[in-house]
Amino acid sequence: MQEEVEMILDICREKMEHAIAHLEKELVHIRAGKASPRMLDSVMVEYYGSMVPVAQVSNINTPDARTIAIQPWEKNMIRPIEKAIINSNLGFNPDNNGEFIRINVPAPTEQRRKNMVKTVNHEGEVAKVSLRSARKDANDNLKKLLKDGLSEDLEKDAEDKVQGMVNDFSKRVEKMLDDKNVEILTI
Known part of the structure; x- marks a missing residue:
């Protein structure tokens, strides 16, 4: 049973890493006036x-x-x-x-900068939804294992680990959004 729990946690982490990678890719295409x-x-x-x-x-x-x-x-x-x-x-x-x-690469106007900030925040929200979806999938799989004989303590510990991953990845998303917004708003 412990192996299945570890596999669920690994799959969850992989989905969250994918959400971060996707966010990075999307943020690169939002140009802040700096050539890249x-x-x-x-x-x-x-x-x-x-x-x-x-x-x-x-x-x-x-x-x-x-x-x-x-x-x-x-x-x-x-x-x-x-x-x-x-x-x-x-x-x-x-x-x-x-x-x-x-x-x-022209410098964006003030209105364009505001629209870019909205786009950045939208992409961040999409990433956070992906993180929550990965958490839900992992917790659903843990509940199935609980029905199949996993102890409640192991299930609760695994859920806590999943929540910890969500918190860590959410902080990474917030930092990426803050950095990008500062980049956009800096003239």
């Missing part, structure tokens, strides 16, 4: 018949806080990369000089 190569993670470009991330066909760096520079490894990839960035709906206007592509 990860802003282009979702941009796919056609390369010899298959769609690949732009980072696999070029060097992407940030020479300063407001600029992203993309230098394709092959000169003939400049136009497809530029077209992919325009079609990605990220709101970027790439500047192509024949050698590399430069993207100026």
Whole structure:
């Protein structure tokens, strides 16, 4: 029975880690006015018949806080990369000089910043719902084990461990949200 309890706890922890990873991924795409190569993670470009991330066909760096520079490894990839960035709906206007592509990341307006904070908080709430869902699944599985002969003490200890995980992961979510909101509101 102890092995099943440990398995339930591991599955719960894995679901919570997944919720945190998803939140991190979503927060990266909310741009706070600071240029980051990860802003282009979702941009796919056609390369010899298959769609690949732009980072696999070029060097992407940030020479300063407001600029992203993309230098394709092959000169003939400049136009497809530029077209992919325009079609990605990220709101970027790439500047192509024949050698590399430069993207100026505009500073968001006050209204845009407020909307980004709302979006960040929404994503945080989605992550917290995922944490609570993982807790519910784990507790339901523990109740089933209780019916199958698990002692009440072991079940109660396992529920306490699950709640401890929820508390720890919730603190991580709150810290991530606070950090992102500070980043967004800092001009």
